[in-house]
Amino acid sequence: MSSTVAAPKGLQDVVANESSICFIDGAKGILSYRGIDIHELAQKSTFEETTYLLWNGALPTSGDLATFTSHLAAARVLSDDVVSFLHRLPKTASPMEVLRTTVSLLSLYDEDERSDSHEANMRKSFRLTSQIPMIVAVFDRIRKGKEVVQADPSLSHAANFLWMLNGGCPSDTATKALDVALVLHADHELNASTFAARVIAATLSDMHSAITGAIGALKGPLHGGANEAVMHMLYNIEKTGEDPVDFVRNMLATKQKISGFGHRVYTTEDPRATHLRRMSEDLGKDANPKWYEMSRKIELFVKQEKKLNANVDFYSASTYTTLGIDIDLFTPIFALSRISGWCAHVIEQHDDNRLIRPRAEYTGPAYPAPYIPITDRK
Numbered sequence: 001m002s003s004t005v006a007a008p009k010g011l012q013d014v015v016a017n018e019s020s021i022c023f024i025d026g027a028k029g030i031l032s033y034r035g036i037d038i039h040e041l042a043q044k045s046t047f048e049e050t051t052y053l054l055w056n057g058a059l060p061t062s063g064d065l066a067t068f069t070s071h072l073a074a075a076r077v078l079s080d081d082v083v084s085f086l087h088r089l090p091k092t093a094s095p096m097e098v099l100r101t102t103v104s105l106l107s108l109y110d111e112d113e114r115s116d117s118h119e120a121n122m123r124k125s126f127r128l129t130s131q132i133p134m135i136v137a138v139f140d141r142i143r144k145g146k147e148v149v150q151a152d153p154s155l156s157h158a159a160n161f162l163w164m165l166n167g168g169c170p171s172d173t174a175t176k177a178l179d180v181a182l183v184l185h186a187d188h189e190l191n192a193s194t195f196a197a198r199v200i201a202a203t204l205s206d207m208h209s210a211i212t213g214a215i216g217a218l219k220g221p222l223h224g225g226a227n228e229a230v231m232h233m234l235y236n237i238e239k240t241g242e243d244p245v246d247f248v249r250n251m252l253a254t255k256q257k258i259s260g261f262g263h264r265v266y267t268t269e270d271p272r273a274t275h276l277r278r279m280s281e282d283l284g285k286d287a288n289p290k291w292y293e294m295s296r297k298i299e300l301f302v303k304q305e306k307k308l309n310a311n312v313d314f315y316s317a318s319t320y321t322t323l324g325i326d327i328d329l330f331t332p333i334f335a336l337s338r339i340s341g342w343c344a345h346v347i348e349q350h351d352d353n354r355l356i357r358p359r360a361e362y363t364g365p366a367y368p369a370p371y372i373p374i375t376d377r378k
Contacts, residue, residue: 012264016358017198021054021344022189026265031272033187034058042275047157047182048072051340054187055125055347069156075130076151076160079109083138083148091143095136095332096224100215102135103128107208116206116350124207125343133157133336137164140329158182161336166324173286174323177279178333181316184272185334187341189265193217193224197342201349202356210346215335224331226313227320229259231327234294234317244297252305260314261302269309276315283322291318 008014023032031038034053041050052060052068060068085105089098107113110127112120134151141148141164149164158179162170170178188194197214201207218224237247251258263270277296284292295318299310320330 016190016195017356019189019345019348020057021341021348022187024189024265026263027267029266029268029271031188038184038271039274041183042180042272045183047179047186047337047340050183050186051129054340054344055122071126072130072157073151073153073160075126076134076153078131078134078138082106082109082135086135086139087142089139089142093139093143094219095139095328096215096219096335098139099132099135099332099335100212100219102139103132103208103215104212106131107206110208113206113208116204118347118351121207121343121347121350125347128207128211128343129339130157132339133161134164136329136332136336137161140165140326141167162323165329173283177283177319177323180275180279181319181333182337184275184312185337187338187344191223192220193338194342194345198345198349199356201346202353204350204353207343207346211339211342214338214342218331218335218338224334226259226311227317227330227334228327230295230314230317231321231330233259234291234321237294238290244294245301248298248301249305258298258302258306258308260317261306261308261310263309263311266309266311270311272312273310273315276312276319277310280315280318280322283319287322291321294318 021034023035024030033041033050034057036053036059041053045053048069049060049065051072052065082102082105086098086102089101106128110124112123138148146167149167152160152163155163156175156179159170159175162174162178190198193214196217197210200210200213221229233247233251237244240247248258277299280292280295281289284290292315295315299314302308303310317330320333321327325333
């Protein structure tokens with residue numbers, strides 16, 4: 001048997017690394033980036049400013065932010081070869097599969113591909129953060145038979161994505177809602193995708209490989225797909241015409257999982273859910289309030305019956321749907337936010353690297369197990 005101390009299943013609450021990027025206190029419902037509370041960032045910051053904070057460790061001056069924003073805008077470029085590649089993909093492909101595969105392809109066209117210096121990783125971070133939204137928007141236009149919309153360097157990160165996705169100038173309300181959502185999803189300590197990225201980076205593999213691995217982890221429904229499941233549930237409720245509470249009560253009675261509730265880290269309300277709930281309500285007032293109203297009824301019922309709080313995924317579903325975003329783009333939108341945190345962690349890992357190599361608690365046959373000749377095996 002192993003002489004190591006067994007870790008909890010799923011490594012729950014195990015401290016696996018040091019990082020100065022993100023702090024979480026699940027019992028108190030605290031999430032902060034570089035020490036700044038997520039509530040302050042959601043109310044006062046922008047995705048560009050938050051990304052600068054994650055990558056550089058401090059908030060930017062106005063001059064720093066202007067330069068940083070111009071670098072992101074200048075990086076909104078996809079080579080003709082990459083766009084041609086997107087045209088050749090099956091129109092039925094999952095957007096997450098397309099994103100994972102295309103990010104890997106991007107490394108072949110990146111001039112810093114062979115360098116993992118701090119400066120090269122910063123340049124790659126600008127490109128990846130700007131290119132990932134473009135990939136999502138371009139493929140969505142292609143699969144729908146629509147003309148690809150060119151990036152607009154005058155727009156913010158959130159506004160440019162909506163512009164490229166929908167082909168029209170987004171409203172201030174829609175832009176603000178998406179920008180806040182991007183801030184809220186930008187980083188979350190050693191979640192599955194970020195840990196995957198750091199493990200890959202720790203082998204001194206390149207940033208594109210680390211981000212490709214992170215996207216692969218995010219693709220799993222236990223990490224990035226919960227808000228998709230929430231929206232499918234809301235659509236089913238609408239289709240049946242059943243009362244939302246009765247519908248969910250029946251789900252619980254038949255032992256079905258209610259997505260969007262509970263969290264491995266937070267024992268109180270997920271602080272990100274606080275803002276997404278408000279966004280869903282505000283957007284509903286300008287468009288159609290039914291998704292928010294259904295969600296709110298379900299949230300109150302589940303909290304009363306199961307003592308579970310809504311997490312970040314629950315209200316992001318109604319928020320994105322009210323913005324007119326397709327369900328299978330929910331997880332890619334998660335990626336176009338979380339790329340800022342992934343890049344910060346890859347940079348931090350490469351700047352002070354040690355190979356990540358944990359141990360496993362052995363549970364197989366006792367040593368030494370006998371070797372049985374093939375003639376004697378049954």
